[in-house]
Amino acid sequence: MFKDPICGMEVSESEATFKYEYKGKTYYFCSLYCKEEFEKEPERYIQRREENTSNEES
Ligand SMILES: [Zn+2]
Secondary structure, eight states: OEEOTTTOOEEOGGGOOEEEEETTEEEEESSHHHHHHHHHOHHHHHHHHHOTTOOOOO
């Protein structure tokens, strides 16, 4: 199982129609929408998962 970095849904490799390779890593998405969101700003979503401590308040 892979986690959709956009919405957090779990996607299994066998049914992962939407995938995107970035910096040698493959990311899987539940929908085309999530994939497109990731493609726009991959760094944003990767960082969000790695450092969960950033306090971003508007
Ligand atoms: Zn999704």
